[in-house]
Amino acid sequence: MKLTDALTRSSVAVCGILFAAAFAVIQVLIGGTRLLFSLPAYGLLGVVSVVALVSIARPKPTPNQICLLSAAFFSGYVLLRALASPVDYLARTDIYSMLGCLLIYLFVATVFTDSRQRMWLLFFLLALGMVQICVAALQFRDGTNFMLIPFLQRFDYGRRASGFYVNPNHFAGLLEVLGIFGLSITCWGRRPVWVKLLVLYAGAICYVALILTGSRGGYFSSGAGLIVFAALSVIVLSRAGSAVFRRIGGTTFAIAGLVALIVFFLAQQSLFVTERARGSITDEGYNRRPDMWRAAIQQWQLQPTIGTGSGTYLYYGRQFRAEVTNKDPVYAHNDYLQLLAEYGVVGAAFFLIFFGAHLYNGWRNFLRLGPKRVAVSTRLFSNALALQIGALAAVAAYVVHSIVDFNLHIPANALLLAFVFGLLANPGVARESQAPALTKSLMGWRVALAALGIITLIQSIRLLPAEYFAERARVALRDNDPTTSSAFAVQALATEQKNPNIYYYLGRAGMLEGNAATTPDRRAFLFQVATVAFEKGWALVPRDDTFPLELGALYDALGRFPEAEWMYDEAIRLDPKDVPTRQRYQAHLEKWRQTGVAKEADVEVSPR
Numbered sequence: 001m002k003l004t005d006a007l008t009r010s011s012v013a014v015c016g017i018l019f020a021a022a023f024a025v026i027q028v029l030i031g032g033t034r035l036l037f038s039l040p041a042y043g044l045l046g047v048v049s050v051v052a053l054v055s056i057a058r059p060k061p062t063p064n065q066i067c068l069l070s071a072a073f074f075s076g077y078v079l080l081r082a083l084a085s086p087v088d089y090l091a092r093t094d095i096y097s098m099l100g101c102l103l104i105y106l107f108v109a110t111v112f113t114d115s116r117q118r119m120w121l122l123f124f125l126l127a128l129g130m131v132q133i134c135v136a137a138l139q140f141r142d143g144t145n146f147m148l149i150p151f152l153q154r155f156d157y158g159r160r161a162s163g164f165y166v167n168p169n170h171f172a173g174l175l176e177v178l179g180i181f182g183l184s185i186t187c188w189g190r191r192p193v194w195v196k197l198l199v200l201y202a203g204a205i206c207y208v209a210l211i212l213t214g215s216r217g218g219y220f221s222s223g224a225g226l227i228v229f230a231a232l233s234v235i236v237l238s239r240a241g242s243a244v245f246r247r248i249g250g251t252t253f254a255i256a257g258l259v260a261l262i263v264f265f266l267a268q269q270s271l272f273v274t275e276r277a278r279g280s281i282t283d284e285g286y287n288r289r290p291d292m293w294r295a296a297i298q299q300w301q302l303q304p305t306i307g308t309g310s311g312t313y314l315y316y317g318r319q320f321r322a323e324v325t326n327k328d329p330v331y332a333h334n335d336y337l338q339l340l341a342e343y344g345v346v347g348a349a350f351f352l353i354f355f356g357a358h359l360y361n362g363w364r365n366f367l368r369l370g371p372k373r374v375a376v377s378t379r380l381f382s383n384a385l386a387l388q389i390g391a392l393a394a395v396a397a398y399v400v401h402s403i404v405d406f407n408l409h410i411p412a413n414a415l416l417l418a419f420v421f422g423l424l425a426n427p428g429v430a431r432e433s434q435a436p437a438l439t440k441s442l443m444g445w446r447v448a449l450a451a452l453g454i455i456t457l458i459q460s461i462r463l464l465p466a467e468y469f470a471e472r473a474r475v476a477l478r479d480n481d482p483t484t485s486s487a488f489a490v491q492a493l494a495t496e497q498k499n500p501n502i503y504y505y506l507g508r509a510g511m512l513e514g515n516a517a518t519t520p521d522r523r524a525f526l527f528q529v530a531t532v533a534f535e536k537g538w539a540l541v542p543r544d545d546t547f548p549l550e551l552g553a554l555y556d557a558l559g560r561f562p563e564a565e566w567m568y569d570e571a572i573r574l575d576p577k578d579v580p581t582r583q584r585y586q587a588h589l590e591k592w593r594q595t596g597v598a599k600e601a602d603v604e605v606s607p608r
Contacts, residue, residue, distance in 0.1 A: 008054060008055045008058055011051050011052065011054035011055055012055060012117075014051050015048050015051050015052050015107075015111070015112070016112070016117055016120070016121070018044050018045075018047055018048045018051070019044075019045075019048050019104075019107065019112065019121065020121055020124045020125075021044055022041040022042075022044040022045050022048070022415075023041070023121075023124075023125060023128075023412075023415065023416070024124075024128055025040050025041045025044065026038055026040075026041035026411055026412045026415060027128065027132070027164055027165075027174070027412045028128075028149070028164050029041075029152070029164075030152050030154070030164060030165060030166045031164070031165045031166065031167075031170055031410045031411065031412040031413065032097075032410070032411030032412050033165075033166060033410060033411070034467075034471065035092060035093060035096070035463070035467050036464070036467035036468060036470070036471045038096065038097070038100070038411040038412075039096070039460045039463060039464050039467060040460070040464075041100065041411070041415070042096055042099065042100045042103075042456050042457075042460045043456070043457055043460035043461065043464075045100055045103040045104060045107075045453065045456065046103070046453040046454065046455075046456040046457025046458075046460060047453070047457060048103070048107060048453065049103050049106075049107065049449045049450050049452065049453020049454075049456075049457075050450055050453050050454060050457070052107060052111045052446065052449065052450065052453075053446070053450045055111065056443060056446050056447070056450075057438060057443070058438070059438045060110065060111070060113045060438075060442065061113050061426060061427070061428055061429060062426075062439060062441075062442060063109040063110055063425050063426035063442075063445070064357075064361045064425050064426065065441060066357050066361070067109070067357050067358050067361050067421075067424070067425035067426075068106075068109060068425060068445060070350075070353050070354040070357040070358070071102070071105055071106075071354055071421070071425070073350055073353070073354075074350040074351055074353070074354040075098050075101070075102045077343070077346060077347060077350050078094065078098050078310075078343060078347065078350075079095060079098055079099070081306060081307065081309065081310065081342075081343050081344075081347065082094045082095045082098070082309075082310035083095065084309070085309030085310040085311065085312065085342075086308075086309050086312065086543075087309070087311060087312070087500075087540065087541050088498045088540075089498050089499050089500060089501075089540065089541075090310060090311030090312070090314065090541075091309065091310035091311055092463075093310075093311060093409075093411075094310040094311065095310070096411075096456070096459070096460075097409075097411045097414050097415075099452060099455070099456045100411065100414075100415055100418075100456070101414050101415060101417075101418035102418070102452060103449065103452055103453055103456060104415055104418040104419055104422060105418045105419075105421055105422045105425070106422075106445060106446075106448065106449040106452070107422070107449060108418075108419055108422025108423065108425075108426070109422045109425040109426040109445070110426070110442060110445045110446050110449060111446065111449070112422075113426055113428040114428060115383035115384045115387060115428050115429070116383065118383075118387055118423065118428065119185065119189065119191075119383055119386075119387070121419075122178075122181050122182075122185065123199070125178060125416075126178055126181075126182055126199065126202040126203070126206075127202070129174070129175065129178045129202065129206055130202060130205065131148075132163030132164050132165075132171070132174075132209075133163065133205055133206070133209040135147070135148050135163050135164060136161030136162065136163040136171065136209050136212055136213070137161070137209070137212070139159070139160075139161045139162065139163075140159050140160070140161040140212045143158050143159040145157075147164070148164070149164075151475075152164070153166075154166040154167070155167065157214075159214075160212075160213055160214040160215075161209060161212040161213050161214075162213065163209075165410075165412075167410075168213035168214055168215050169213065169215045169217060169218065169405045169407070170405070170407055170410045170412075170413060171209075171213050171215075172210050172213040172215035172217070172218025172221075172222075172401075173218065173221075173398070173401055173405065173407035173410070173413045174412070174413060174416065175206045175207070175209055175210040175213070175218070175222075176206075176210060176218055176221055176222040176225055176394070176397045176398075176401070177394045177397065177398075177413075177416055177417075177420070178202075178203070178206045179203045179204075179206035179207045179210065179222065179225075180203075180222075180225045180226070180229055180390055180393045180394050180397065181203070181387075181390040181394065182199050182200065182202050182203020182204075182206060183200070183203045183226075183229060183390075184229060184386045184387070184389045184390035184393065185199050185203075185383075185386045185390070186199050186200040186203065187233065187386070188233075188236075188381055188382065188385050188386035188389055189381060189382075189383050189386040190381045190382060190383050191383075207222065210222055215405075216404075217400075217401050217403075217404040217405050218401065220400055220401075220404075221397040221398065221399075221400040221401035222397055224396050224397055224399070224400040225393040225394060225396050225397030226393070227396075228392060228393040228396040228397075229389060229390075229393040232366060232370070232389045232392060232393070233389070235370065235371055236370040236371055236374055236380075236385070236389075238371075239370075239371040239372075239374045239375045240374045240375075240380055288322075288324070288325045288327065288329070288333075289333045289334070289404060291321065291322035291324070291325050292317060292321075292325065292329050292331075292332050292333050292334070293332060293333075293334050293337050294320070294322075295313075295316065295317050295319075295320035295321055295322075295329065295332070296313060296316075296317070296332040296334065296337035296338055296340070296341040297337065297341070298316070298320040299312070299313060299316035299317070299320060299341040299342075300337075300340050300341040300344070302316070303344060304344060304345055305344045305345055305346060306343065306344040306346055306347070307340070307341060307342045307343040307344035307346075307347060308341065308342060309342060310342055310343075311342070312341075312342055312543075313329070313330075313331065313332050313338055313341055313342060314330055314544075315541075315543035315544060315574070316341070316543075317329035317330070317331075317332065318545065318574065318575040318578065319543075319574060319575065319576070321575075321577050321578070322577065323577050325577075326579060331406040331409055332406065333404060333405055333406055334402070334403060334404065334405075334406070335402035335405075335406055335407070335408045335409065336348075336402060336403070338406065338409070339351060358395075358421050358424040358425060359392075359395070359424075361424055361425065362388060362391060362392050362395070362423075362424035363392070365384075365388045365424065365427040366385070366388050366389065366392060368427075369382055369384050369385040369388055369427060369429065370382075370385050370388075370389070373385075384427050384428055384429045387423050387427070387428075388423065388424070388427055390423075391420045391421075391423040391424050392424070394417075394420050395417075395420060395421075395424070398417060462495075463496070465492075465495055466492045466493075466494075466495045466496030466499065466502075467492075467496075469488045469489070469491040469492035470488070470489070470492040470496070470499060470501055470502050470505070472484075472488040473485045473486075473488035473489040473492060473502065473505040473506075473509075474501070474505055476488060476509075477505050477508055477509060477512075480512075482508070482509035482510075482511075482512035482513045482516075483509070483513065485505055485506075485508075485509040486505075486506055486509035486510065486513070488505075489502050489503075489505045489506040489509065490506070493506075498540060499540075500537040500538075500540040500541045500544070500547075501537075502537075503533045503534065503536050503537030503540070504533075504534070504537050504546065504547070504550070506529070506530075506533040507529075507530040507531075507533035507534040507537065507547075507550060508530070508550070509530075510526045510527065510529040510530030510533060511526075511527070511530045511550070511553070511554060511557075513526045514526035514527045514530065514557075515557075527554055527557065527558060530550075530554055531551065531554055534547050534550050534551050534554070535547075535551070538551070543574060544574070545570070545571040545572075545574035545575040545578075545581065548567040548568070548570040548571040548574070549567070549568070549571045549581065549584060551563075551564075551567045552564045552565075552567035552568045552571065552584070552585075552588060553584070555567060556588055556591055556592075559595065561588070561591075561592040561595070564588055564592075565588070565592075568581075568584070568585045568588055571585075572585060
């Protein structure tokens, strides 16, 4: 018996360490925005799910079954629709992100239920956040794209801070959650005073760093989270009696007010931040969002019931883009509209059921752990209450932020929200009339957790080598080393033939090597290799205008202008309002004219 208990405790410790490591890995690796950088975290979560089987027979507070069922139906539909999507590789992002979220959610709801363990995880995430904030401070101070890990690169956002993430808006999505949990633990948690002071400091720094991101969506969403936190705190204090309300409430709101004043003062000291905060949705950088939203609605109208499939906004966003949207609309910048466009009314309905079930259960948890408990007890503070208030406020923040950004399509932030919803599904405290128990349903969910973990672990190991070589090919191509790029692309193709990016890297490398070739035969051979690579890549993503554009350029280089004409026609059909595409087409026409070959307007060119 003692051996069994020791083994169980050891497995819990191992799970906790690996669980925290999964969050650390995916946040450090640019938020997991490429599959290569998210697979290690998913693999770790798979290991956690398997190790958790050791404690399968351990009694725990029972999670809300409606919450778990709603999560199962929502995630099940997303996975099935993604598997049936038209582009297999694009769907993988949603498939494995959803699997990772499901593993975290089930683990938190059925195994990781102790409030102290949950708070230790949040302490770790706050500590990791401090490291990210140090990086963010350097980015803001110097206006550089500094990254602590040299082989990781972020987009050029000037002075806007992003930490280890590539996008400041997504870094803001992390900070608004960590900040509200820090504030909630400080005000409502049962921890020593010195611990609360450290947590308060970390939470306040998160809000200061959020300002440095320049994310206006983050400003509004963090405000929404703070409003919900304040409202819930007032409800609890109102049940504690007027004397306690004045004593504790005054301290609580003094702390919140002090944090707000510090943040406001620092914001006013920075002209850059002030200009960002005063910006509106019509400013440059935000004026594209309404056009992207309209494109998502047009995409939804093509297949209203089940949507057009996972990842397909990448293509339909181009097709329906406005003339002024000069940047590639990869995401709709609205999580709700992108869900509707890609997964249809069915997906939106399952999401609303999932969201409503967890919001309702979170509210019930709050009432039980807060107002009702305080009314009959002299104990005002509770770790479980602090976690519930933080979780509800974090959800409120994301409800607002998801209107203008796509944080839930960033794997690191999606996993963090899965943890939050796991808290709402199971507060970790049994009701007074119920002791922790081992039920058949609880064992069933734990078995499902282990099964999903095994699948995720196997797939992560299987896919990782090809993703690694594909990334090496991309980096070599970026560094103008086509020979190395093509070698890595060939290695990637040895185990992966459904990734169109690999064929693109191979084709581009062939073009560059062909341009540098010194003999006609060598040049013709390399161009032929590039042609075959582009054709195979295009076959995987027939709605992507990238490949016909590259083929058009190849045919122009070979003097096969009629075939190039057909390719440019295809590219314009797929992305009719893209200015660079039309410019490349005009350059093609000019080159054709310079050869002295007359172009008949009514000639129809067929593909080879």
